[in-house]
Amino acid sequence: LQLDEPTPICGDGVIDENEYCDDGNTADGDGCSSICTIECGDYCTWGTCYADGSCVPLPDGSLCDDGDPTTVNDEVRDGQCFGIPKDCGDKVVNSQTGECECPQGQTDCSGECVDCETDDNNCGACGNVCTNGNICNNGQCECPQGQTVCNGECVDTASDENNCGACGVSCPGEGYVCNNGQCEYVGITHYIDIADMEYQTLYLEISLKDTVVWTNNDDTKHSVTSNDSNFDSGTIYPNGDSWSWQFNSMGSFMYYCTFHTDMYAEIVVV
The missing domain is CATH 2.60.40.420 (Cupredoxins -  blue copper proteins)
Incomplete structure (x- = not known):
């Protein structure tokens, strides 16, 4: 009477021929795979894992993905995946998306990060330019402190020869200057x-x-x-x-x- 060899059963807890492990279940991820080969785990993420648990790392310089959106040009070095921090210049890199963004409180205007609260060329919004001597203050174009709007322009009535002391008051002409809001002859x-x-x-x-x-x-x-x-x-x-x-x-x-x-x-x- 000839008896047949029993068929190896993975998951029965018995390490049979052609099995490298048998932990009594057929679940992956617990060190012994569903086909009873040894799982290498994290130490062989960037390499080839063989059934006996041995790991052959990928050659240095091989492309990889370290899973970090803030790095670029990821490659294998000594069996690990490394990336270079992304260079965003004056911007900052978003840790979730990896995109280059303006720092908090600044706005991207034509590729440049600006503070629309104080930027004279982007006051309150991109492209809103303060003109006629106005400056940007809290997102609004206004005259600098000590100046007055005369005919749509910011002037210092203490020294402006065409608006001396008040809008529209002009000094007589050559040889006169506006000094503390008064026209004064200083000579020619x-x-x-x-x-x-x-x-x-x-x-x-x-x-x-x-x-x-x-x-x-x-x-x-x-x-x-x-x-x-x-x-x-x-x-x-x-x-x-x-x-x-x-x-x-x-x-x-x-x-x-x-x-x-x-x-x-x-x-x-x-």
């Missing part, structure tokens, strides 16, 4: 070629606080000396040299050149 500059005194008697009427600049435009030494010693330039030389004087008192001022006494002129300050 007059230019005299000293050599002209050789050919004509010069008479110049100017205003208080005006400045006169004398220039030597020839190769002869000159000077500008007043009769009553109000001013004395000393020698004005060489060609191109100049000297200036601001007149801060009213009156008539005669002056001459000490090197050419026949060269004289008069300045009247009114």
Whole structure:
């Protein structure tokens, strides 16, 4: 009588021929698979697991996925999967999606992260530009502190010559500045070629606080000396040299050149 070899049954708790394990069940994931081969588990995630439990890792440089959305270019190194942190520049990487996003409190405007509460080119919303001297404050375009809206523009009425002290108040013209909201005459500059005194008697009427600049435009030494010693330039030389004087008192001022006494002129300050 010949007896047949019993058929191996995986899951009966008996390790038969061609079985590497038998834990009495046919469930996977408990170290012994449903076909009674040894499961390698996590230590062989990036490799080939054989029935006897041996693991042959994938070659270094093999592509893999480490499951982390914040990394890129994942590859195997020493049997493990490693990725490079994603570079988002000025943005931050979303830990859930892996997408590059603007930091909290900022908005993506044409690929650039901006704070729409303070950005003059994206005030309150992308593309909303503050103009005419306005700045962005709390998402609204407004004049800087100390400035006033005059004809749609932000101006400082303490110093703006066209809106001095109030909108529409213009200073008279040349020589005037707006100082603390008041138009103030600070003078203009007059230019005299000293050599002209050789050919004509010069008479110049100017205003208080005006400045006169004398220039030597020839190769002869000159000077500008007043009769009553109000001013004395000393020698004005060489060609191109100049000297200036601001007149801060009213009156008539005669002056001459000490090197050419026949060269004289008069300045009247009114």
